[in-house]
Amino acid sequence: MLDTYREVVTPEGVALHLPAAGPVPRALAWGIDFAVRLGVLMILSMVLALLGRLGQGLYLVALFLVFWAYPIVFEVLWRGQTPGKRVLGLRVVAGDGAPVGWLPAIVRNLLRSVDMLPFGYAAGLVACLCDRDSRRLGDLVADTVVVHVPARLAHAPVPGVPALAPGQPLRSDEQAAIVAFGERAPKLVPARQAELAGLLQPLTDATGMEGVRRLFGIANGLLGRR
Structure with missing residues (x-):
């Protein structure tokens, strides 16, 4: 699936051409973020193991936050980029090219549980291949798109x-x-x-x-x- 351009016309009549990212760079960015999260959890597990049962409870809380809050917080506060997306030069934006907000970021990331079905992000991959802007199901519902960041x-x-x-x-x-x-x-x-x-x-x-x-x-x- 080749990357393509998504044309958005602003209320002022200006046409914006957003270079939509295909499934390959998106998958690589996800892999980097997954490795980062695993590294964080490994460090936390070693530290919290010293606290016994309290540490086990705190680790479960950290596990939830790292896997679910990590992408949401980064995408909203880091201009649509997680560490993986920044390395690959990608960014999540709203469908009209505006910065992504809290609600779209929450929706697109919670729907990863659907994109993962039945295994290995199969549903999300099929959606990416069928959509001209390579959007997975979470992007379609949240009206977001992942684009390449233009080089300065x-x-x-x-x-x-x-x-x-x-x-x-x-x-x-x-x-x-x-x-x-x-x-x-x-x-x-x-x-x-x-x-x-x-x-x-x-x-x-x-x-x-x-x-x-x-x-x-x-x-x-x-x-x-x-």
């Missing part, structure tokens, strides 16, 4: 050219375009830099590499640098 792109700093003020007022999108040019142009060959800068000759009143240098200066000015 690191922007290179604008070259250290003295700041310049633009010779005319600029809209916010024009300002963003000039700053983006300043951050990305150093990765281009000089000929391509000059070609792009030539499109803004009315703003810079220069061509070639001098136009590029002036755009770098305007970008630094827009960023508040000197």
Whole structure:
């Protein structure tokens, strides 16, 4: 089952494309979380064994919390991610792309008991394979979806050219375009830099590499640098 995109249109009319995660990365994330929980329980069992019968009672409480409260608390307080999901770059969100809340997180995790039927998450796997967004039964009922977290792109700093003020007022999108040019142009060959800068000759009143240098200066000015 390949990962796909779930399109959500916000009330403002903006289309969001959420990269839904398939069953394989989800299963790997679950395996990591399962290993974490087992490790926590092993440590607790060794510590609570020193308390005798009281320790046995506390261990049963801890067993319940680790296996049932663990995913709920992490998904709500850690922006939809458990440790396993964070390692795999996954996140649980609401069906409309909003952060997952307490009620959906509780519902989707309590329904794991249904997804596990008849064994080995068989029902959940069948649901994932049949749903275009790879949602298991718990996700369908809670209206949640597991998505890939988009990688954050690191922007290179604008070259250290003295700041310049633009010779005319600029809209916010024009300002963003000039700053983006300043951050990305150093990765281009000089000929391509000059070609792009030539499109803004009315703003810079220069061509070639001098136009590029002036755009770098305007970008630094827009960023508040000197």
